[in-house]
Amino acid sequence: MLNSTFHKLITTIMGFSCYMYLVNVLLLLSSIYFDLNSAKSTLTSAQFIRDPxxxxxxxxxxxxxxxxxxNTSNRYVGIWYLDESNVxxxxxxxxxxxxxxxxxxxxxxxxxxxxxxxxxVVWSSNVSTVASNSTAQLLDSGNLILIxxxxxxxxxESFQHPSDTMVPKMKLSSNKITGKKMRVSSWKSLSDPSTGFYSLTLERLNAPELIFWVNESRPYWRSGPWNGKIFIGSLAMSTTGWSVGNEEDGSVYLVFNFPDNSSFTTVGLDPQGKFKFAYWNKRLENKDNKRVKRVIIAVAVIVGTIALxxxxxxSWKLTAKQTGSRKKMIKDKTQVKLEELPLVSFEKLATATNNFHSSNMLGRGGFGVVYKGKLQDGQEIAVKMLSRASVQGLEQFMNEVAVISKLQHxxxxKxxxxxxxxxxxMLIYEFMPNKSLDTFLFDPIQKSVLDWRKxxxxxxxxxxxxxxxxxxxxxxxxxxxxxxxxxxLDGQMNPKISDFGLARIFKDNEDQVNTRRVMGTYGYMPPEYAMKGLFSEKSDVYSxxxxxxxxxxxxxxxxFYDNEETLSLVEFAWKLWNEDNIISLIDQDIANSGYENQILRxxxxxxxxxxxxxxxxxxxxAVVSMLSNESVNLPPPRQVAFIPPRKNLWSEESQQPYSINSVTVTDMQGR
Structure with a gap:
């Protein structure tokens, strides 16, 4: 389609002087596309829509x-508001x-x-009994119905089978009798609309509230119950326009219809689990003037085609030049940094790993593969090999060289x-015979090796x-x-921190950094980093x-920790702390070790x-001091961060399109 083709073209020439002109041309050509390729709102059994x-x-x-x-050429049938960026x-x-x-x-x-x-047939409305002479209609509300x-x-109707978005007058319902629930589910990614990790449903129907889920099983946020006017646990959802009602079939539903008729609003989930709130100013053209528009369109087609x-x-010339320069810069930078380290020949590493045999593979990541090896002098090593196809892996690989080559502890x-x-x-590390902590700690048999002292x-x-x-x-x-x-863990079970691919070096005057490219492991990331991209040494403290x-x-x-609901370990610990029952958190394998006071500390x-x-x-x-000096009294902990803060759960978007690409944008904040 013209829109997606032109979008891909524009994204390759970001920063080029003709970009803003192309945007204007694209908008005009979009108008042409809709006028020349649009049919009426009804589809009969004798008609079909052939792409585009x-x-x-x-x-x-x-x-x-x-x-x-x-970023994909896959084709999907969808409904969108105004243009394809608003599916x-x-x-x-x-x-x-x-x-x-x-x-x-x-x-x-x-x-x-x-x-x-x-x-x-790759998709069907799948109605068991419907006449062969049925018709379909796209309503002014955005609802597609089969009649x-x-x-x-x-x-x-499409409103009964939502994707990641709700629109005004669309009901999100759950049935008290049948248990049937409508579920709004995030896309897997911005380029993959299949069902992602996050979803929301209407629950606890006697006092209805929205519950947000991870993998449809673990709740990570609640709106609080509906009190007849608002959801009491959510300031962001306290605006007028939300309502909850009951159907005769036992269904309870949530619907919104904000009173401002000059704007169109949608709510939904993005691929990161944020509750997005988007709105547009309505500026539909007067038929919205078609003669004048056709003249403008004709001129725009000619001028736009030449400009494009x-x-x-x-842009092709510029992109080819920039790509070549970037590849050369990365190659030169990589070579210089690696040559600062002791060099080991590829031949020696191939011999040490039995030609990188699969039996010596220790693990695999986005960067490539890690192999176990033994040098001729008998020293055991771990060889981290970078995948040639991994651009992101190269950045993390070189980041690890820059960081860990300057450290020794x-x-x-090492x-x-x-x-x-x-x-x-390739990078060569000392070999750790006992692998990683998780192989012992989370194994019901292996963890017996870890007594409390260890x-x-x-x-x-x-x-x-x-x-x-x-x-x-x-x-x-x-x-x-x-x-x-x-x-x-080394041979004596001494711990060594590894994997510095995501590590960041702070300058002397830096206390906190803001990045749009959040990377790490969910569950170990603090909320200010997961939701806002803010990280500091307190991020590592949280982990x-x-x-x-x-x-x-x-x-x-x-x-899983609780019979009634799914809790993270942090949430479970906080619950036990407030119930004055924190001793229940202790692993039974160490519960009777005689070190109860130290464990509780x-x-x-x-x-x-x-x-x-x-x-x-x-x-x-302070943490090291607390651990080594047991005579120091500890302050009581305050509210812990086991869910994203409510104020960070919302992502508001205007009608202006935007994109977040693979470039890391960093803001520095001084002390």
Whole structure:
């Protein structure tokens, strides 16, 4: 389609001088596209929509047809408001059509269907009894309905099968009798509209409230109950326009219809689980003046085509030059940094790993593969090999070189050397025979090796390693991915912090950094980083607190803990603390070790580290002092951060389009 093609063209020439002109041309050509390719709002059994033809609602606000999300050529049938950047519903979200030969039509059984390039049905409205002469209509509300040709009844509607978005007058319902629930589910990613990790439903129907879920099983936010006017737990949803009602069939529903008729509003979930609130000013054209518009369109087509052709050529030349320069810069920078380390030949590493045999593979990540090896002098090593195809992996790989080559501490993994021959990039580390902490801690049999003294030694060792990173090394380092699987254990079970691919070096005058590219492990990230991109040394303190609670409890932070509802370990610990029953958190394998007071002190330190407000968390200097000096009284912990703060759950968007690409934008804040 013209829109997606032009969008891809524009994104390749960001920053080029003709960009703003192309945007204006694109808007004009979009108007042409809608006028020349739009059909009326009704589809009969004798008609079909072949990509790229669309149909529009009578008020010209909603379109139905094939579209492609960002960064993919897959084709989906969807409904959007005004243009394809505002998709509100997707039909074949699990089975895209691979080219532009798709068809949307009423099948011989009377159902709406999407047919792929082989004329196979990849999606159906799946109504069991409907007349073959049924019709479909796209309403002014954005609802697509299927009408039985014999009875005239609506037998199916898109509003009853939501995707990631709700629009005004659309009801989100749950039935008290049947248990049937409508569920709004996020896209898997901005380029994949299949069902993602996050969803929301209307629950607790006697006092209805919205509950947000991870993987449809674990709640991570609640709106609070409906009191007849507002959801009492959500300031963001206290505006007028929301209402809750009851149907005769036992359904309870939530609907919104904001009173401001000059704007159009949608709410929904983005792929990161944020509740997005988007609005547009209504500026529909007067038929909205069609003669004048046709003259403008004719001129725009001619001028736009010439401009696009010229800019396409210039952008191709510019992109090719920039790509070549960037590749050369990365290659040169990589070579220089690697040559600062002790070099080991590729031949020696191939011999040490038995030609990188699969039996020696220790693990695999986004960067590539890690192998076990043994040098000729008998030294055992771990070889981290960068995948040639991983651009992001190269950035993390080089970041790890920049960080860990300048560090040396007994509780940090030691970098022995590197290999840089041709396209091969490898780092060589000391080998840890006991692998990582999670292989022991979360295994019901292996964790018996970890008595309390050993666990306490690991806690102290990790704390001292972080203190070195934050304060004692000549560089201030924030790790950003501290977790049990990144704590390696040597032959004596001494802990060593590893994997510095996401670590950041802070300057002397920096206290906090803001990034739009949040990377790490969910469950170990503090809320200010997960929701806002803010990170500091208190981010590592939070992750350490989660790790400390895991070591005491022997279960992952994301495990199940309560019979009534699913709780994270942090939430469960906070619940027990407030019930004055924190002793129940202790792993039974260490419960009778004779160190109860020390264990309880560690739990309290962990809760102090995971407090919701970052400035209230202790520094690692204070944490090490708390661990080593048991005579110091500890303050009681305040509210912990086991869910995203409500104020961060909302993502408001205006009608202006925007994108977040793979470039990290960083803002520095001084002390």
């Amino acid at each position: 033809v669309i149909i529009t609602s009578d008020n010209d606000a909603f379109r139905l047809g094939f579209f492609s999300p960002n 509100i519903w997707v039909a074949n979200k699990f089975d895209p059509v691979k080219d532009s030969s798709g068809i949307f039509t009423i099948y011989e059984d009377g159902n709406l269907v999407v047919l792929n390039e082989l004329k196979q 039985d040709g014999t009875t005239g009844d609506t037998v199916w 052709a010229a800019c396409a050529y210039l 007994r509780n940090l993994i 970098l022995i050397g590197c290999c840089a021959e041709g396209e091969e990039k 666990r306490y030694d690991i806690i102290e060792g990790v704390a001292r390693g972080l203190l070195y990173l934050h304060k004692d090394s000549r560089l201030k380092i924030i790790h950003r991915d501290l977790k049990a699987s990144n704590i390696l 350490f607190g989660v790790l400390l609670l895991e070591i005491v409890n022997g279960k992952r932070n994301t495990s 560690c739990i309290q330190i962990g809760l102090l580290c995971v407090q919701e407000v970052a400035r209230e968390r202790p520094t690692m200097t």
